[in-house]
Amino acid sequence: MPRPILLLFTLLALLAPHPGLAEPPHHGIAMHGDLALPADFTALPYVNPAAPKGGTIRQAVTGSFDSLHPHIVKGVPALGMGYVFETLLTRSWDEPFSLYGLLADRVEVADDRSAVTFHIDPKARWQDGTPLTAADVLFSLEAQRRDGTPNRRLFYAKVTAAEAPDPQTVRFAFAANPDGSIDREMPLLMGLMPIHSKAFWSTRDFSRTTLEPILGSGPYRVASVDPGRRIVYERVRDYWGRDRPVRVGQFNADRLEFDYYRDDSVALEAFKAGQGDVRYESDPAKWATGYDGPALRDGRIVREELPNHRPEPARGLIFNTRRPLFADVRVRRALGMAPDFDWIGRSLFHGLLTRTASYYPNSELAAQGLPQGEELQALAPFRDRLPPDLFTKPFTLPEAGNGSGNGPAGLRANRREALRLLEQAGWRVRDGRLTDDAGNRFAFEILLSDPSEERVALEFARSLEPLGIAARVRTVDSAQFQARLERFDFDMTMRWWASSLSPGNEQLYYYGSDAAGQEGSRNLAGIRDPVVDALARSIAAATTRDALVGRVRALDRVLLRGHYMVPLYHSPVDRIARWATLHRPAVTPLYGPMLESWWVE
Template sequence: MTGPRRRAKARALPMKAPLKAILTLMGLVIATLIAQAALADEKIIRSHGYSFFGELSYPADYPHFNYVNPDAPKGGEISIALSGSFDSMNPYTRKGRASALSTVMYESLLGEVLAGSGGLPADAYGEMYGLLAHTVEYPEDKSWVIFHMRPEARFSDGTPVTAHDVLFSHNLLLDEGLKSYADAVRQRIPNAEVIDDHTVKFHFADGISRRSLIDQVGSVPVWSKKWYEETGAKLDEARFEVSPGSGPYIIENVEPNRRVTFTRNPDYWGWDLPINKGRHNFDRIRLEYFADSTAAFEAFKAGEVTYRTESDPKKWATAYEFPALARGDVVKEEIPDGTPPNMTGIVFNLGSEVFKDKRVRQAVALGFNFDWTNKSLLYGLYAQQKSFSDGTHLEAEGLPEGDELEFLKSLGDVVPPDLLTTEPYVPHTSDPDRLTNRRNLRQALKLLQEAGWSVGDDGLLRDESGEQLKIDFLMNASAEPTDRAIAENFVSNLKQMGADAKLESVDSSQYTKRERDRDYDLVFDGYPSLLGTGTGLAQRFGSEAAEFSLFNPAGLASPLVDRIIEESLLTSSQAEEDMTIRALDRALRHEFFLIPDGFAPNYWVAYWDMYEHPAEQPPFALGSLDFWWVNAEKAEALKASGALR
């Protein structure tokens, strides 16, 4: 055998055991040192709360939120009337209709689920504070997060709330929750793990925005893993028996389609936490269901229910003239609302063949006379929203310029040229004294003609094949009478255009199913206002889940909107984020998928004179179920006088 071959064979011989062990140990030591050096260079943030840019209004030793009354008395009851029906206490079911407040029992790592507060203080936007978790820990690049949980936390059945319950709840939503939610979360959060009984870690995908990731996992409601395993219950099924929660309220009584009562849990584990001081003050929250809004209002007048947030301007203007109010037993109050209005109104189903052409949508919108509606049906109490960030510094105005213009140009071909050369859409004006505005009607017919629809000798709109323009407006039978009147007058104008338009009123259960199935052309619905960026924007406005997302009733799927959301999620400063939100507002208004129907600038509330609230209202919440309270002396006086039972 020649020398080279002998040397090759010698290199293939096994290493002596002591030498191999030494080299292996040296490798481990070097790897450990490298890892420790990397960790030393990486700043780890530990905090009592979370905001994306790291700024928190409340320090770690905050005693309570500034706007609450920390000495608010506990006790009494608040009762509310609702219209319609319910056949489940599980809000995550895909069938049936769940009761209102059916998440009130649950908490999350960074806040409770009560009344939609999600752990956010009502005087600060984009901040979350620890509830089930006392500390949140994450690196500067936000590639992972660890939550350190409060070991004293307990479910209402007395069992501890652990990291295993958190991980179980996270996975349950992925396996049995909404598809749009699950698809989005799986892409962004590939792995989660329990470190110990009170420590849970979430890992985030590489190469994606860090927006809304910590917020997302921190706000998942936490259910009892033990209860689900013992009962075999499914998250997506309609049922009245639900997992015990860890929150301050528990279910006391349920009468399907009639009544739900929640009671304050005297053994609630978290009464002394700063986040809870001055909050959750009522002993009982009672929901009373009625067939329609008229019956619900009569129940309030009679004292069967004691609190009402009014949504019908006609009632607010004309119906609050009854003996209890005249006596001073009922308070009627307008409370400032510091949030921009949600963009609500008449939503186009963009999946309907008739509405695929934007010109048809624009023409149909010209049939809605807001000015007449506001004067004749809304008593002049509404204002018309024009923006998804109405009245804020995030509202798009004028032609794009400066950083916004450069940003839009950088997006390339997805930006239509007219977006850069026209001001953002604002609703048309109409004659407040005439339901049908001839100028708008002529403009609508011109748009329809451009889109291939023409009026025949019979006065009906048809396309080239002779098909008539048919429009189905779906409505909930238990809706406010004013909403019905608005819809009926709008449909009347569409008929004058030559459309075969009809208003289809169905009961609450059918309405819920058809809205989920997107079985309509038009529907009263809406979208939340734009206050900042986040991955939730993709569920609301993005193409990825447009076909099935319950949060996107129009089914909007726009490459332009998608790109703006993607870029917005990558912004690194508040100023840059704000600029992209203005661009998003501009783009959403350009896509034109909703007819704004107006909003009330203030909260309209009426209540029997035993409730009190802080003198200074926080800007981001009314808080009637959160930080209001009962004055026991006033309550007793009402009962002693016979005004209330």
């Protein structure tokens, strides 16, 4: 699905002062090093503080929705709900991972990161005008620990104590890891916890989906809903945080409208017809040929390619290793050798995408060459449990096809190697069919939700036919797709993992053994590897940026050798089309363009 532009994530209060809280309150937290912005900053560096207010920003998107509650497992939430809810702190998208005060105007962090205290801004208000207090924060923690999404339940389980010494102060303490270390990311994760109104939910069930607008504290509220088809947000005119430095120059449009379409080609035509104001284009074929028309030629539609320095999503055809068919790494590696990805890239994507060779592509976090420095140090304790050539041979993707220099002969060689690996795993071609010793054929289903993904999936399935493998592509509606993903009811699917420049606890949610058995988690591949667990857990404990980068590269290298997906492609730039009446600031932040800072002329 094309990505819409969204923003798009009591032990401390003992009567005696906590020795780790000796530093005075600060205006934010940086994961590593110091904050880039001083305490007296007036606006984020990538906004236009003088941007005018007013107008409407419309997006034509694909998919559907059946809920306005984005913080539970059930349902498919509407896009844009992040503008309704707020957090104690908020990100600067021009730094790897730094948070600045939003609902909380001051924060104190223990020296060892074992505790954090947030001081809530006395001006903070819910959209009905009532004060937002520490009681709401404590309610939000308990509600999301009980009924929230699996990643939040995983993170918030580390809170060992929470209390509100007064209505404007909330304090959290955190459990140590099994090795005695402290998860240094936890103060930041608590700063990013969505805050809900205790009074609003006192007469409602937090665990249930709802199409009733939920009370928030953010700059927008839900104005109207047509379930599955359309949602409209209106700017809160008396928004409490409009003068906060982290909000100046943002949320400028009076209305945000999301119109849903079942087919992305129809959504593109709606944009070109003026029924949308901005579109993030993830399909290179559409970018190359789909925008031509009078509006583009006369300058009413503007197309831009904006570089970014964030990790792009690691997209691929993901194996469900819970299925016995894909439990053997040799099988997974073999299937990745069959396609001619060079031909797919040129024919389907006009050569505009880069083949993904990392779980953190387009960033400094991607493993390259041989492990060294901090990365080698992170891998060393597991040397006896890792393939020896991981330390001596760089990871490379199979190359074959006319664009790789070795032509069809290279593709045939890859498929011979694939058959050799399959034979080692107990599979042989008999009468043109790949079967095991019991005569069971190697056959599986590729589950999709977006018809635009069918082209790649069908090419992949066709590439397996010479190996005697029968792969069937099945596309279902978004609600059924989401339900099957949450139950891990699929053989293979086309999805992605997205990470920031400062990965942390979510890596266990993506790849950890515990998450593999937790329905609704993002460990779609069912990875259960103690080495992956240890490396993923170590990332959040890194005390320097260099250590974090080394540990992420180590995890990347181990995941790549596990062949948990057949990697596809990513774009090194953001391709955005907009009508000329929509304007953006001159500065693009580290993570790429942020629609909340744009304005309508």
